[in-house]
Amino acid sequence: MTGFVSTLVEAWDELRVHRLRVLLALIGVAVAVTAITGITAAVQMMSQAFREQSERYNGRDVTLTADVYPAWSGEMGTTPPTPDPAQIDAAYTRITEQYAIEYWSRTSWTQAPFRFPTGAQMVQIQVVDPDYGVITRFQPTDGRWFSESDVDRLAPTVVVNEAFWAALGEPPLASHPTVVLGGATPVRAEVIGVYPSTWSQEPPAAYALSGHAARWATPAEGNGAPGLRMWVPPEMSEELQPLITRDLTALMPGYEVSVYPNEFDDSLDNAATWVILGVGGFALLLGGLGLVNIALVTVRHRIREIGIRRSFGATSGRVFFGVLMESVVATFVAGLVGVVIAVAVVKNIPVDQVFGGGIEDMPPFPLSAAAIGMACATGVGALAGLIPATVAVRVKVIDAIRY
Amino acid sequence: MSLLELTDVTRSVVLPDERVLEILRGITLTVDAGEHVSIVGRSGTGKSTLLNILGLLDSPTSGEYLLEGVSVARLSQRKRAWRRGEDFGFVFQQFNLMPGRTALENVAAPLMYARGRQFWKRRALAAEMLDRVGLGDRLEDMPEKLSGGEQQRVAIARALVRGPRVILADEPTGALDVDTGGEVMALLDEIAAQTGAALIAITHDLAVAARAQRHYRLAGGVLVPIVLNAPGRVTEWVGDVPTDVPADVPADLPADSPATVDEHGAVTA
Numbered sequence: 001m002t003g004f005v006s007t008l009v010e011a012w013d014e015l016r017v018h019r020l021r022v023l024l025a026l027i028g029v030a031v032a033v034t035a036i037t038g039i040t041a042a043v044q045m046m047s048q049a050f051r052e053q054s055e056r057y058n059g060r061d062v063t064l065t066a067d068v069y070p071a072w073s074g075e076m077g078t079t080p081p082t083p084d085p086a087q088i089d090a091a092y093t094r095i096t097e098q099y100a101i102e103y104w105s106r107t108s109w110t111q112a113p114f115r116f117p118t119g120a121q122m123v124q125i126q127v128v129d130p131d132y133g134v135i136t137r138f139q140p141t142d143g144r145w146f147s148e149s150d151v152d153r154l155a156p157t158v159v160v161n162e163a164f165w166a167a168l169g170e171p172p173l174a175s176h177p178t179v180v181l182g183g184a185t186p187v188r189a190e191v192i193g194v195y196p197s198t199w200s201q202e203p204p205a206a207y208a209l210s211g212h213a214a215r216w217a218t219p220a221e222g223n224g225a226p227g228l229r230m231w232v233p234p235e236m237s238e239e240l241q242p243l244i245t246r247d248l249t250a251l252m253p254g255y256e257v258s259v260y261p262n263e264f265d266d267s268l269d270n271a272a273t274w275v276i277l278g279v280g281g282f283a284l285l286l287g288g289l290g291l292v293n294i295a296l297v298t299v300r301h302r303i304r305e306i307g308i309r310r311s312f313g314a315t316s317g318r319v320f321f322g323v324l325m326e327s328v329v330a331t332f333v334a335g336l337v338g339v340v341i342a343v344a345v346v347k348n349i350p351v352d353q354v355f356g357g358g359i360e361d362m363p364p365f366p367l368s369a370a371a372i373g374m375a376c377a378t379g380v381g382a383l384a385g386l387i388p389a390t391v392a393v394r395v396k397v398i399d400a401i402r403y
Numbered sequence: 404m405s406l407l408e409l410t411d412v413t414r415s416v417v418l419p420d421e422r423v424l425e426i427l428r429g430i431t432l433t434v435d436a437g438e439h440v441s442i443v444g445r446s447g448t449g450k451s452t453l454l455n456i457l458g459l460l461d462s463p464t465s466g467e468y469l470l471e472g473v474s475v476a477r478l479s480q481r482k483r484a485w486r487r488g489e490d491f492g493f494v495f496q497q498f499n500l501m502p503g504r505t506a507l508e509n510v511a512a513p514l515m516y517a518r519g520r521q522f523w524k525r526r527a528l529a530a531e532m533l534d535r536v537g538l539g540d541r542l543e544d545m546p547e548k549l550s551g552g553e554q555q556r557v558a559i560a561r562a563l564v565r566g567p568r569v570i571l572a573d574e575p576t577g578a579l580d581v582d583t584g585g586e587v588m589a590l591l592d593e594i595a596a597q598t599g600a601a602l603i604a605i606t607h608d609l610a611v612a613a614r615a616q617r618h619y620r621l622a623g624g625v626l627v628p629i630v631l632n633a634p635g636r637v638t639e640w641v642g643d644v645p646t647d648v649p650a651d652v653p654a655d656l657p658a659d660s661p662a663t664v665d666e667h668g669a670v671t672a
Contacts, residue, residue: 002517002518002519002523006516009515010515013508017503017504305502310484310487311491312487312488312512312515313485313487313488313489313513315481316480318484398452398455398460401495401499
């Protein structure tokens with residue numbers, strides 16, 4: 001124990017005494033580790049930003065979508081059968097309970113007339129359940145998304161786009177603005193949230209809850225049955241797909257069932273990771289060569305000191321290990337500095353400006369990349385220390401003392 | 404049982420032209436704990452080689468070296484290194500302090516190879532030893548800020564900090580003026596006596612050699628016991644003070660016959 005600690009202390013002392021040369025030798029190593037760790041973290045953040053943007057349209061990883069269609073022969077003169085909402089709701093509820101799916105939402109489209117100050121206008125409505133906001137990482141610019149308590153409200157609530165809100169005169173949401181939903185039975189709907197319009201000329205649009213839409217809006221003909229979106233663990237999605245297809249088919253005779261996942265392309269991530277590791281590895285190699293060079297020169301300058309240490313009782317093994325550990329400890333510290341710099345840089349990246357949008361779930365700092373960087377740096381240090389350590393051991397004690 | 408015992412020890416090396424150079428021939432020497440022994444001799448007569456063998460830095464070509472009755476030839480390299488650190492303290496002519504380290508760090512350096520309390524308390528022990536050699540107020544000074552005498556004091560403190568049983572001093576005053584050399588030797592004598600360590604000093608300086616209880620002369624690789632006249636007087640020499648050992652031992656002088664060296668360097672059998 002004492003031997004190991006004293007070797008480390010000795011190595012640290014050497015580094016302290018020769019800090020200038022160590023600093024020069026290790027800049028390359030620290031920069032390489034910073035590059036490996038920092039760029040890996042930045043790529044992960046970029047990937048997460050892209051993923052979240054994608055998930056706002058397609059749902060989280062992995063979201064299974066189940067679509068059901070009443071079977072229809074397509075013969076001329078016949079019309080598609082009308083879906084039975086009660087049967088579909090019962091089947092969906094059964095499936096989500098059976099597979100303990102925590103987040104799920106029915107989704108369908110309809111239209112309803114809203115009475116704006118400028119007159120009534122048909123508005124495209126996406127009919128969903130509250131979990132839809134979780135599944136699609138819904139981010140309102142003002143107000144809020146639906147909660148479970150909204151489901152039980154008698155008056156409908158809507159989350160509208162900016163065009164809809166502008167048509168209402170942009171009333172503050174804290175004042176609980178309402179709009180008349182003018183169907184067969186007009187009702188006042190409360191606007192609880194606003195989300196950004198997708199493009200500049202987008203017409204008014206809104207989200208409404210499934211239960212409310214069934215009561216107050218008439219489903220548009222030909223829109224078919226509502227689909228079901230389910231956020232499931234990625235590792236289970238492949239297994240669940242055929243099971244849900246099978247069970248829905250069994251629960252809904254006369255319907256055709258299709259269950260499919262949203263998919264993400266990770267090839268860019270993988271390629272970027274290899275490029276980073278390649279560049280970082282090359283930088284580490286160069287840093288290591290610099291380290292070997294300086295360490296060799298230093299050992300030649302330290303021959304007398306090595307001889308003196310031998311007179312203190314240092315064994316050849318201790319001298320070898322000591323010189324090796326100097327290199328290892330130095331590169332370990334350089335690696336640590338590299339990681340700290342990488343953390344500082346990554347934490348100060350202006351995410352909104354760089355990635356074009358906020359990141360809801362900031363990926364944790366890539367500890368694996370930091371660990372890989374540290375391990376590589378320490379490994380390079382060990383390799384770089386082998387040559388000077390061997391030279392140090394071959395020094396003849398008597399000659400060294402007189403050197 | 405003696406602390407150190409050399410019996411008929413030789414040391415030779417093979418030169419590049421394959422000739423064999425005999426550095427030491429038939430060295431027989433016994434040193435007991437607490438003794439002060441001096442060895443004088445010209446440059447190139449093998450003094451340092453003898454000291455290196457005594458300090459386990461080198462091995463004899465033949466003969467036997469017993470350390471507390473144990474043949475050092477039987478010790479592994481690791482064990483020899485361990486005993487070197489434990490039992491021997493070296494004082495060099497050029498001080499050999501490690502640059503870039505304070506006096507305290509230099510003195511603490513040997514304790515890096517110790518275990519237990521000596522390792523963990525190394526700074527306190529080093530400070531205590533520096534205080535004993537009169538440098539308690541110079542702990543954080545770098546070697547280049549110290550005078551030659553002070554540097555040698557640091558070297559002495561470093562040699563003694565692990566409490567060695569033998570102090571091997573190779574020309575300890577060689578780089579110092581006469582007065583400073585005398586002070587340093589007085590200090591070395593005093594601390595060696597206090598700690599009970601044997602002191603083996605190799606020197607050109609007869610005044611330094613005369614401080615020892617027993618004296619030897621090394622010439623042509625042969626170690627001869629000598630008697631230095633009136634040790635107390637040599638420091639009073641003025642004028643033509645011999646700076647080197649006197650003329651060679653007569654070729655016919657048996658190795659075990661005491662010789663006498665007078666203050667003018669003349670040797671008589």
